[in-house]
Amino acid sequence: xxxxxxxxxxxxxxxxxxxxxxxxxxxxxxxxxxxxxxxxxxxxxxxxxxxxxxxxxxxxxxxxxxxxxxxxxxxxxxxxxxxxxxxxxxxxxxxxxxxxxxxxxxxxxxxxxxxxxxxxxxxxxxxxxxxxxxxxxxxxxxxxxxxxxxxxxxxxxxxxxxxxxxxxxxxxxxxxxxxxxxxxxxxxxxxxxxxxxxxxxxxxxxxxxxxxxxxxxxxxxxxxxxxxxxxxxxxxxxxxxxxxxxxxxxxxxxxxxxxxxxxxxxxxxxxxxxx
Numbered sequence: 001x002x003x004x005x006x007x008x009x010x011x012x013x014x015x016x017x018x019x020x021x022x023x024x025x026x027x028x029x030x031x032x033x034x035x036x037x038x039x040x041x042x043x044x045x046x047x048x049x050x051x052x053x054x055x056x057x058x059x060x061x062x063x064x065x066x067x068x069x070x071x072x073x074x075x076x077x078x079x080x081x082x083x084x085x086x087x088x089x090x091x092x093x094x095x096x097x098x099x100x101x102x103x104x105x106x107x108x109x110x111x112x113x114x115x116x117x118x119x120x121x122x123x124x125x126x127x128x129x130x131x132x133x134x135x136x137x138x139x140x141x142x143x144x145x146x147x148x149x150x151x152x153x154x155x156x157x158x159x160x161x162x163x164x165x166x167x168x169x170x171x172x173x174x175x176x177x178x179x180x181x182x183x184x185x186x187x188x189x190x191x192x193x194x195x196x197x198x199x200x201x202x203x204x205x206x207x208x209x210x211x212x213x214x215x216x217x218x219x220x221x222x223x224x225x226x227x228x229x230x231x232x233x234x235x236x237x238x239x240x241x242x243x244x245x246x247x248x249x250x251x252x253x254x255x256x257x258x259x260x261x262x263x264x265x266x267x268x269x270x271x272x273x274x275x
Contacts, residue, residue, distance in 0.1 A: 004147045007079075014079040022076045030072035034065050040267045041068070047266040051257065051274070066262025070225060074120040074265075081123065082154045086130035089158065093127045094226065097235035100219065104238060105133070110176030110216040112207050114244070115223075116187040116253050117265040123231055124223035125183055126158035134180040135160045138168065169210065176214040186249050188268050202271055208245035218244050220252040224260055250274050 014022045034041055044064045048055060055063075081089065095101060104111045113128075113135075115121055125135045137155070139162050142148040155161060163182065165171040172182050186203045211218050220236040234256070239248045253274060257264050 003143065004150060007147070007150060010075065011079050011082075014076055015083070019076075019080075023073055026072035026076045027069050030068040031065070034068045043267050043269075044265075047270050048261075050270065063261050063264075067265050070119070070263050071265050073225065074122070077120055078122045078154070081126055082157050086126070086158060089123070089126050090130040092230040093123075093223070094230065094232045095235070096232050097221075097237075100235040100237050101221075101233075104217045104219045104235075105131075107217050108179065110179050110214055111181045112176070112211055112216045112218045113181055113183040114186045114204070114207060114218060114220050114249050114252075115183060116256060117185060117267075118222045118256060118260065118263045119224040119231060121183070121185070121223065122155070122160075124221070124233060125155070125160045127223070127231070127233055128181060129159035134175075134178070135183060136163045136172070136175045136180055137161070137183045138163045138172065138185075169206075172210055173214050176210065176216040182210075182216075187253050187264075187266065187270060187274060204247070204249045204271075205245050207249075208241040211241040211244070218249075220249055222256050222260075224263055 013025065017025065041064055044067055045060050048060045048063050052059070111133075115124065125137055129135045137160060141162075142151055152162065163171050163175070175182055184203055184207055186207070188203070207218060210216065217238050218241065219238050221234060223231050223233045226232050236252055239252070243249075250271065
């Protein structure tokens, strides 16, 4: 209930403040939370020490502070989505690797969009929906039905919905066979979509098996904040199920982390193969 109240208050602030004011306030609150050493800061810094064992304390602190600010800006933009038309969303996104996006869209197959917690993944899903794709996200259910319904309404405003049902495999396979897009995050510890944990099956292995069964394309992508404003949707060449299962997607994630480390919102444990 407190989380829902917080989002509703934030939504009203974003609704009534100019965008520049909302962003300044968000950055200020992010810096305050960082200074108060909330648990998310400790988890993020621990992840960076695993990823870059040679990093000094100053470098780790700098990366974590940047991530807090990027997360705050992402929340502001997520709240803006409910008041934007699809065409407005698309105008704020620059596409990089457009040939890979178009090849996937023209493949005549479903697409497994393997992404990471970078930039603003909610905005990325809305952008793809604005292009006319049917997007199903394998997102963890929010704590409490009221909060989950709040998120659901905002996603549905842009044609995005969360995969549901158990086993989640069946609903994902059905969506892919309907030539829809299923968005997954591959940068967290051995946790299957929907919050189901396993010591032996990673998101990448799960995705590879799903692609083999349905013939879906596996398309790596992240959506990043641009310094000048708006977003860059970055698509890489599709990877095969074999490449995905053997760690090929994690290599893509590492490249993205190396290029844009301050935009990685790694607030939860990461896979062993990523470190």
